Amino acid sequence: MAPPVFDEAFRARLTELMVWRRDVRRFRRDPVPPALVARLLETAALAPSVGNSQPWRFVLVEDAVRRAKVVANFERANAEALGDYSGEQARLYASLKLAGLKEAPVHLAVFCDEATLQGHGLGRRTMPEMLDYSSVMAVYGFWLAARAYGLGAGWVSIFEPEALTHELEVEPDWKLVAYLCVGWPEDEQAEPELQRAGWEHRRDVAEQIIRR
Template sequence: MILEAVPFFDHAFRQQLETLCRWRRDVRHFRADAVDPALLADLLRQACLAPSVGNSQPWRFVLVEAPWRRAAVRRSFLEANAEAAQNYASDQARRYKALKLSGLDEAPVHLAVCCADDTTTGHGLGRQTMPETLRYSVVAAIHTLWLAARAHGLGMGWVSILDPTAVLALLSVPPDWSLVGYFCLGYPREETIEPELARAGWQERRPVTVLRR
């Protein structure tokens, strides 16, 4: 066995890591610039370095490239978005409608990230009592991808306002896959460290809360 030297992460690196986390934003406004396929492939490789329960590696990536499929996802978003607006009181509904909640029309890359719910990889280790950890593992891969993308100047936006069942059907994925997230990815049209929803007055970032027992 060849042992690799243990890296030393100094103070400067730790500061850079925090800066990266602060600049990881949910992006909704994209430039039209294409993303290099080689870069995208490398980002997905880095995403797979994420931890997973029992080393199950349940993440499955679907690049949505067909125009008709993208159009169908957009229709699902518009329908779900209109329905969601009805759940708010009049003033908040007005503010909700003013938010730009997706970059579906602009982002050069559309990526669906799924979970293989019936995967035998990992032999079920660690998820007998908490099977939801399989999907949590996929979220860890998504966050790893998000940070890696930001480090290359790319932004991601999570489109959660859509019908997951309809999206899975139009993507023609295996029946045991569940949709964890649908993402827009590309170069941001603007750069800001402040979350867009905070700038819009929708919700500020909350301080850390720790319970001691």
């Protein structure tokens, strides 16, 4: 099979997709077809992985009781996080919508199986964290694919991860990498929400390049 040729128009659209890949926190409650979710997971699993280990483990959280525990976990962790700030920054933090857990029709937890034997340890003897990085690549692949279908995803990181692992009843040695809220966005913006809210602005890429 001949490799595809990606022209300038495709490259421009790919960049546009990345620009519009936003962290979504406000969702419509319309359901997402299960077949579409399955297709997105298949796309995510095309991610590169160290030693072809494929360490990601996708957990669709569909049970209402478990979802309620996830929300409670977030609310505890978020209240504790608020205590790290004071003054105007605390006021701003409290005003931010940092998760769409109650509205999003799809909850997806992504874990890394750090005990996997697949890949026979190739590439991770000195950098075992490559398993985590591989799982993150799968998350990003899912995120971009979801956006291409008009879906939004929000990455929630304000959790007590050990408690969440217990609440979802997954293998205790799996490491939580991401918890995604997925659904149809209420509105769509190219500018990051935290930038619009005045929390933090994106830096120019020139500031992030170091030459040696």
